[in-house]
Amino acid sequence: MEFPELRTWIGGVPEQSAEAMPAAQALHDPNTGERLAENRTASLEQLDRAVAAADAAHQRGEWYGLGAAGRAQMLDVFANELEARAEQIAPLDSLNSGVPISVTKLFAGSAGDTVRGAAARAVALGDERSLPADDRDVRLRRVPWGPTALIAPWNAPSAMAVKKLAYALAAGSTAVLKPSSASPWSAQLVLESAAAAGLPEGVVSLVQGSGRLGAALVADERIRSISMTGSTPTGRSISASAAPRFARLRLELGSNNPAIVLADANISATAEALAGGNLKLSGQWCEAPRRVLVAREQLESLLAALEVALGSYQIGSSLDEATTLGPVAFEGRRTELFHQRDQLVAAGARTIVAGTAPERGWFIAPTLIVGEGLDLAEELYGPLLVVEPFDSIDEAVQRANSGQVGLAGYVFTEDESEGRRVGSRLLAGEVKINGTSVLDMSSESQQSFFGDSGVGGHGDAELLEFFTGTQILGTDAQGLPL
Numbered sequence: 001m002e003f004p005e006l007r008t009w010i011g012g013v014p015e016q017s018a019e020a021m022p023a024a025q026a027l028h029d030p031n032t033g034e035r036l037a038e039n040r041t042a043s044l045e046q047l048d049r050a051v052a053a054a055d056a057a058h059q060r061g062e063w064y065g066l067g068a069a070g071r072a073q074m075l076d077v078f079a080n081e082l083e084a085r086a087e088q089i090a091p092l093d094s095l096n097s098g099v100p101i102s103v104t105k106l107f108a109g110s111a112g113d114t115v116r117g118a119a120a121r122a123v124a125l126g127d128e129r130s131l132p133a134d135d136r137d138v139r140l141r142r143v144p145w146g147p148t149a150l151i152a153p154w155n156a157p158s159a160m161a162v163k164k165l166a167y168a169l170a171a172g173s174t175a176v177l178k179p180s181s182a183s184p185w186s187a188q189l190v191l192e193s194a195a196a197a198g199l200p201e202g203v204v205s206l207v208q209g210s211g212r213l214g215a216a217l218v219a220d221e222r223i224r225s226i227s228m229t230g231s232t233p234t235g236r237s238i239s240a241s242a243a244p245r246f247a248r249l250r251l252e253l254g255s256n257n258p259a260i261v262l263a264d265a266n267i268s269a270t271a272e273a274l275a276g277g278n279l280k281l282s283g284q285w286c287e288a289p290r291r292v293l294v295a296r297e298q299l300e301s302l303l304a305a306l307e308v309a310l311g312s313y314q315i316g317s318s319l320d321e322a323t324t325l326g327p328v329a330f331e332g333r334r335t336e337l338f339h340q341r342d343q344l345v346a347a348g349a350r351t352i353v354a355g356t357a358p359e360r361g362w363f364i365a366p367t368l369i370v371g372e373g374l375d376l377a378e379e380l381y382g383p384l385l386v387v388e389p390f391d392s393i394d395e396a397v398q399r400a401n402s403g404q405v406g407l408a409g410y411v412f413t414e415d416e417s418e419g420r421r422v423g424s425r426l427l428a429g430e431v432k433i434n435g436t437s438v439l440d441m442s443s444e445s446q447q448s449f450f451g452d453s454g455v456g457g458h459g460d461a462e463l464l465e466f467f468t469g470t471q472i473l474g475t476d477a478q479g480l481p482l
Contacts, residue, residue, distance in 0.1 A: 277436025
C-alpha cells in the first residue's frame, strides 16, 4: 500500500511539511506494531501562512459572497471528488485508527453525501431572510465569524474531518484543518479533493503535527471559531487559550457514558446491544456505553450474556473484511487502557475476558470489569466495559451522573414509559432506550454536551449555525419616541 506524503496545504497549494517528528511518533501498523512511515509536522512559519491565507480569503469575502446556492454547486464537485477517492481513503483510515475496514469503507463512501447534506441545509436556511418591519427592508443575515480551526480526532479520521469541513464551508467560513498526528493520511486526500473541486484560494488549508502545532493554531488571534473533537484535557487547554479573545467554541470531549439495565430488561437483547455499542470503532466511539449499572438480581445473568456477546466478535487485522473488532489505534492507547484496568482491579474489581487477542499488534480482548462503587476518573476509551449492580433507581441515577459524563446515556427495560422516566434524569445530551446505534434517532436530533463532555452540542442544524453569527441589517423606523 502506498502512503500519501504528509504535506502542508496553504491556500489550496501543497508543500512539504517542514519538520520530521520524533521517531517515537512515527506511524505504525496497529495490527502488527510494524513501523510504516516517518511522521512530519508543519512548522510554525507554515502554520502562520496557512492562517494568513484563511484570513485573507475571509476578508475578500469571495467564498461567502457566492451565496449558499453558489457554494452548494462547488461543494457538489467537492463531494464527487471525495467519492472518487473513497477506495483510497478507507484502508488509510483503517491503518491509522484500527477500525475494521468494513466500517471505514462505510465512512469513506458516505463522505460525498455528508458534504451534499451540509450544502442542502445551508441552502434551505439561506444566508439572509427578510423580517417583518412594516414597509421597511430589514433582514436577518448569517455572517461567518472569521477563519475557523477544525481539529479532528484519530478514531474516525476522514469522517470527522469531512463533516467539520463540510459544515464550515457550507456556512461560508474559511478553514484551517488539523487532523490528529496519529491519523494524518486521509486528510491529504480530503485536501486533494478540495483542490480538484476548484475551491477559491485560501478557503481551505491543512496543517499537520503534534499538540504544539495545535496549541499555536488555537492561540492565533485571527482564528475566530474553533471546532474540536478529542480529549477533555485538550479541550480544557483550548478553552483557556481561546477565552481571552472570546473565540467561539464547539468542543466534543470525553464521557464515560452510562447504561442502566432495569430489572425487567430482556437480558439477551440488552447484552447484544451493549456489546455492539461498546465495541464500535474498535471500542473507540465517543458515545459508547462505558459503565453498566444493572439491577442486582440480574447481575450474574447479564455478565454471562455479555461474555457470550463480546466473545462472538472476530478479533483480527483491521484490513481484513471479516474482522469485526480491530486493534486500538496506537501503542500508547493500549498502554493507557491496561493501566486503567489495573487500577480498577487494584480497587477491588474483577475482570472477565471474552475472546483471545492476537499477540502481535495493539489488540485488547473485550474485557468486563466487575465491581461496586468503582471510581472512573478518566474516560475508558477502548473495549473495556465496567459493570456494577444497583439496589434502587435513585442509586443507579446518582452513579450514572457521577464522574466524567454528559455525551450519551442508555436505559434498557421492557417498560418504555419507565425507560423515559429514568432516561430523563440522566445528565446526557442523548439518551437511547433499548439500543446503542451510532445514528441519530431523528433527522431533527439536537444534543448538547452536558457536564464535562464539552461545549456546544451536535446535530446537523446546530453544527451549521455554529459557524455563523446573526446580524440585523435594514432601514430604521423614523419618528420613534426613543
